[in-house]
Amino acid sequence: MALYNGIEVPDNETARVAAVKSYGVLGTPPEQDYDDIVELAVAVTGCQVGYIAFFDEAYSRLKARYNIPLDRPDRPRELSLCSPTIMQTDLLIVPDLSQELRYANLPAVKNPPHAKFYCAMPxxxxxxxALGTLCVWDPEEKTLTPEQQQSVRRLARLLISKLEDRKSALELEVEQGGLVDALDNTKHKLTVSEEILYNVFPDAIAERLLAREPVVPE
Structure with missing residues (x-):
C-alpha cells in the first residue's frame, strides 16, 4: 500500500498522475459541459453541493463546482473528501461523514455548512x-434509490467520454502542429538548397537541377 502525507494512494500513482495530466484539464477555467454534468448530478440526487475534482500529485483540483465559491482554493489531497474515493472502483456512499474517522476532521465536515451525506463516483x-471524482454532498443525512445511484454512474461515464474526446482533440492538435513544423522545416531546407545551388552553379544550371532536369554539358 502506497502512502502520501499519511493517506492511502494508488500503487500506480506515478502512472496515474501522468494519465491525469495527459488530458490537459488541470488548472483550466470552467467549461459549460463539465458544469452541466455537476448540475445534473446535484439535481438527480437532491444534494446541495457538487463538483468534479481531478487529483495530481498533491492537490484535489476542481474543474466544475456547484454551490462552492469560485475563489475557494484547491485543497491538498490529505484534506479532500474524495481522496479515499479514487481508491475505489465503484460508487462510494457515506450516509454520515461525521461518524467516519477518516472524514470527521476534514474541513468540509468540520466547517459550515458541514458536509454530512456524501456520494462520489471515481x-x-x-x-x-482513477483520474478524479464526480461528487455530491449534503449537510443532511440522505439515502439514494438504486435509480439515483445509477444516474450518478451514467453521468460519470459521460464525463469520461468527454475527457477522452478532449484528449483526442489535444493529440490531433499536437500531430497537426508537428506536421506544420515539418512542412516549415522542409520549406526552409528547400530554400537553403536553392541558395546553395545558385551560389555554386550558373543560374541556368541551378534552375535545371531544382527542376530535376538533366544537365547536359555544353
Missing part, C-alpha cells in the same frame, strides 16, 4: 486509472 479511464 472517474476511471479505459486504462484503469
Amino acid at each position: 472517474l476511471i479511464n479505459h486504462e484503469g486509472y
Whole structure:
C-alpha cells in the first residue's frame, strides 16, 4: 500500500498522475459541459453541493463546482473528501461523514455548512486509472434509490467520454502542429538548397537541377 502525507494512494500513482495530466484539464477555467454534468448530478440526487475534482500529485483540483465559491482554493489531497474515493472502483456512499474517522476532521465536515451525506463516483479511464471524482454532498443525512445511484454512474461515464474526446482533440492538435513544423522545416531546407545551388552553379544550371532536369554539358 502506497502512502502520501499519511493517506492511502494508488500503487500506480506515478502512472496515474501522468494519465491525469495527459488530458490537459488541470488548472483550466470552467467549461459549460463539465458544469452541466455537476448540475445534473446535484439535481438527480437532491444534494446541495457538487463538483468534479481531478487529483495530481498533491492537490484535489476542481474543474466544475456547484454551490462552492469560485475563489475557494484547491485543497491538498490529505484534506479532500474524495481522496479515499479514487481508491475505489465503484460508487462510494457515506450516509454520515461525521461518524467516519477518516472524514470527521476534514474541513468540509468540520466547517459550515458541514458536509454530512456524501456520494462520489471515481472517474476511471479505459486504462484503469482513477483520474478524479464526480461528487455530491449534503449537510443532511440522505439515502439514494438504486435509480439515483445509477444516474450518478451514467453521468460519470459521460464525463469520461468527454475527457477522452478532449484528449483526442489535444493529440490531433499536437500531430497537426508537428506536421506544420515539418512542412516549415522542409520549406526552409528547400530554400537553403536553392541558395546553395545558385551560389555554386550558373543560374541556368541551378534552375535545371531544382527542376530535376538533366544537365547536359555544353
